Amino acid sequence: MTYETAKSRFTEWNVDTEAALRRLAEIPISMHCWQGDDVVGFEQKSGSSGGGIQATGNHPGRARTPDELRADLEFAYSMIPGKHRLNLHAMYMDTDESPDRDAIEYHHFAAWVDWAKSQELGLDFNPTFFAHAKADDNLTLAHPDAGIRDFWIEHGRRTREIAAAIGAELGSPAINNIWVPDGMKDLPVDRLAPRARLEASLDDMLAERHDPAHMRDAVESKLFGIGVEAYTVGSHEFYLGYAIRKGVLLCLDMGHFHPTENIADKLSAVALSVDELLLHVSRPMRWDSDHVILLNDDILAMGQALVSEDLLKKTHIGLDFFDATISRTAAWVIGTRNMQKSLLRALLSPLDRLKEAETALDFTTRLVLTEELKDLPFGAVWEEFCKRHNRPTGTQLIGALDDYQRRVEVRG
Numbered sequence: 205m206t207y208e209t210a211k212s213r214f215t216e217w218n219v220d221t222e223a224a225l226r227r228l229a230e231i232p233i234s235m236h237c238w239q240g241d242d243v244v245g246f247e248q249k250s251g252s253s254g255g256g257i258q259a260t261g262n263h264p265g266r267a268r269t270p271d272e273l274r275a276d277l278e279f280a281y282s283m284i285p286g287k288h289r290l291n292l293h294a295m296y297m298d299t300d301e302s303p304d305r306d307a308i309e310y311h312h313f314a315a316w317v318d319w320a321k322s323q324e325l326g327l328d329f330n331p332t333f334f335a336h337a338k339a340d341d342n343l344t345l346a347h348p349d350a351g352i353r354d355f356w357i358e359h360g361r362r363t364r365e366i367a368a369a370i371g372a373e374l375g376s377p378a379i380n381n382i383w384v385p386d387g388m389k390d391l392p393v394d395r396l397a398p399r400a401r402l403e404a405s406l407d408d409m410l411a412e413r414h415d416p417a418h419m420r421d422a423v424e425s426k427l428f429g430i431g432v433e434a435y436t437v438g439s440h441e442f443y444l445g446y447a448i449r450k451g452v453l454l455c456l457d458m459g460h461f462h463p464t465e466n467i468a469d470k471l472s473a474v475a476l477s478v479d480e481l482l483l484h485v486s487r488p489m490r491w492d493s494d495h496v497i498l499l500n501d502d503i504l505a506m507g508q509a510l511v512s513e514d515l516l517k518k519t520h521i522g523l524d525f526f527d528a529t530i531s532r533t534a535a536w537v538i539g540t541r542n543m544q545k546s547l548l549r550a551l552l553s554p555l556d557r558l559k560e561a562e563t564a565l566d567f568t569t570r571l572v573l574t575e576e577l578k579d580l581p582f583g584a585v586w587e588e589f590c591k592r593h594n595r596p597t598g599t600q601l602i603g604a605l606d607d608y609q610r611r612v613e614v615r616g
């Protein structure tokens with residue numbers, strides 16, 4: 205079907221495809237650097253990520269250096285329509301020095317900022333509270349030892365400073381997301397004391413005020429992790445309360461809840477209490493497995509919530525998945541494009557008509573509409589979007605992904 209035919213089909217529903225395409229082009233997705241190297245990072249160390257998260261698989265082509273990671277990112281962005289962002293973790297420093305986490309400075313990341321400028325990308329940032337000897341107990345900001353807590357508080361302070369400098373340099377606020385792995389494998393006797401310590405550490409870390417035009421803090425909750433099955437200090441309730449009381453962003457990761465919870469439903473519920481949200485769009489399978497996101501019901505519901513509840517203006521969309529069993533660049537491309545497709549579907553919905561039926565309690569019409577809408581030619585509009593942004597679709601996309609994967613497979 206041609207775009208023109210599709211356009212007229214949508215016009216029959218009073219949906220303006222041109223407006224949808226314009227709007228979609230303005231929605232940045234923050235692509236996570238850690239899909240490119242299985243969450244390993246570039247510090248002078250070896251080993252796996254730890255902290256209760258786990259990339260599985262050994263597909264050839266893992267990026268081993270900042271240059272390789274940037275080359276892979278450039279390729280991935282060249283397959284994704286629109287201008288986006290990169291979400292960088294502190295352990296991805298680009299430097300010959302080996303600063304410990306409590307000694308990192310802006311200059312250790314300056315190469316990333318120069319590159320982001322050259323690529324016209326925004327940057328987001330994260331302190332790294334895992335993959336480090338001082339995090340081996342799976343306790344960092346909530347550790348009973350004040351010395352360990354202070355080390356991590358200093359790490360957090362420095363990442364906030366770095367994020368602020370990055371945001372100032374790029375003229376776009378860097379969202380600095382705080383996730384700590386803190387928890388226990390088996391049942392704690394006292395669940396409150398670690399939470400009180402986490403709260404006090406966060407307060408210390410966040411005490412210095414940075415210009416929100418340069419950086420904004422987010423806090424990410426979690427249900428459990430590998431080795432921390434019994435208790436997570438920073439649970440959803442903990443951070444929901446913290447974010448509301450302290451005025452920081454709340455990050456909702458789609459893999460961090462009980463499997464039958466509807467994460468899209470949470471957006472409107474918390475949006476009334478927090479000014480801004482951060483999403484880690486992910487796909488849990490049986491556990492927080494961080495599979496590449498599909499264009500499935502969960503992602504469609506997320507896109508719909510963002511658009512129909514007008515929450516895009518207060519939500520930063522970030523991705524969080526890591527699959528090492530497939531081409532890592534293909535994973536980025538497929539996942540990011542799926543997020544965009546879910547937004548496009550929502551932008552192409554006759555929202556006024558749907559809401560009108562709902563307000564009138566005419567649930568029959570609402571059901572007829574939602575089900576008939578599923579037959580509309582969304583694919584032709586997506587293809588047009590890619591064409592206008594000079595990005596391939598279908599067999600051309602598959603060919604480009606294969607070619608690039610073959611090029612990186614020679615890496616050791």
Ligand code: RNT
Pocket residue numbers: 238243257293330383424426457484492524
């Ligand atoms: C872990 C969290 C966290 C990490 C990244 C690497 O469960 O989801 O966001 O995945 O910070």
Ligand code: ZN
Pocket residue numbers: 383424457484524
């Ligand atoms: Zn996450």
